Amino acid sequence: MNIHIANPLSDSRWDELVARHPRASAFHRRGWLESLARTYGYEPLVLTSSPAGEPLQDGIVLCRVASWITGTRLVSLPFADHCDPLLQDADESREFSNWLQAECDRKRWDYVELRPLSWNQPADGVLKASGSYCFHTLDLTPTLEQLFRNLHRDSIQRRIQRAEKERLTCEAGRSPELVSEFYRLVRMTRRRHQLVPQPRSWFRNLVECMGEDLQIRVARKDGFGVAAMLTLRHRSRVIYKYGCSDERFHNLAGVPFLFWRLIEESKTSGIEEIDFGRSDLENQGLIRFKDRFGTRKTLLTYFRYSPTSKGAIASSWGSQAVRQILSVLPEVVSPAAGRILYRHIG
Secondary structure, three states, rough: OEEEEEOOOOHHHHHHHHHHHHOOOHOOOOHHHHHHHHHOOOEEEEEEEEOOOOOOOOEEEEEEEOOOOEEEEEEEEOOOOOOOEOOOOOOOHHHEEEEHHHHHHHHHHOOEEEEEEOOOOEEEOEEEEEEEEEEEEEEEEOOOOHHHHOHHHHHHHHHHHHHHHHHOOEEOOOOHHHHHHHHHHHHHHHHHHHOOOOOHHHHHOOOOOOOOHEEEEEEEEEOOEEEEEEEEOOOEEEEEEEEEEEEHHHHHHHHHHHHHHHHHHHHHHHOEEEEEEEEOOOOHHHHHHOOOOOOEEEEEEEEEEEHHHEEEEEEHHHHHHHHHHHOOOOHHHHHHHHHHHHHHOO
């Protein structure tokens, strides 16, 4: 098999493949790739067996990330929870894996990483499991009444009822005002977890590039924002990507309230599944929270090839070093630090 390289930001054939391939998600979309390029300077590319001038029959989209801290690598895709290779059959995976290995060796990259929901990697393949996460999805085919009954009675149902009793409201859209309110809550949440917020430009670019398939929802008490979330839609699936809240108002149950509004609105608009995203395996609190919405839990595994163990260790150390730097910076300078350092951890 001959492997060809296409530019997904200028080649309309990629849009056509994403529109029709059953395993494509919002993370494959040109909007996500354009946001990565604008915000962090990453270079997206698509590997395909289809030569120029012919429709794409398959494709793996990756970004080249070059960092003096964490090394140079190909990632599919930065800041995406998952990104399936869009292949026709399992036999193709070996061909693409071998190409990635050879290119990684030739260019002396630190590693190549794929983040598939499922990957038919041969037993003797060059890509090896490099990390696992808990992954939750919610099937929306049952009735809305059944979906509510499937919620945990005390932790979710009663908290939604509490939020409704408190007369929380939900505003949804993509206006600059909603982006500002969302980012205010993002900063509060990241500070609470001793993390630096993503650059504000990242969310602005996502809103502009993803268009109507991105929604920000803000829960308000008497007009004041207490919780927010950002979701992405592709065909009949919605991805819950970012959530944030003001801990001073956690007793109002703004987060469960927003999830229920997402479920209601998704069900009404014909969405068949909500992707609740990945969770670190050691974060049992977050895993239990997602469990209590009646979700299905599976294991999400990333795969990596590194020419040497030294390169993989160095990259891992670099990412940890950046996160440690971010965690100790004063809040007043954290947004600026995020703009500078986030590109190193994609």
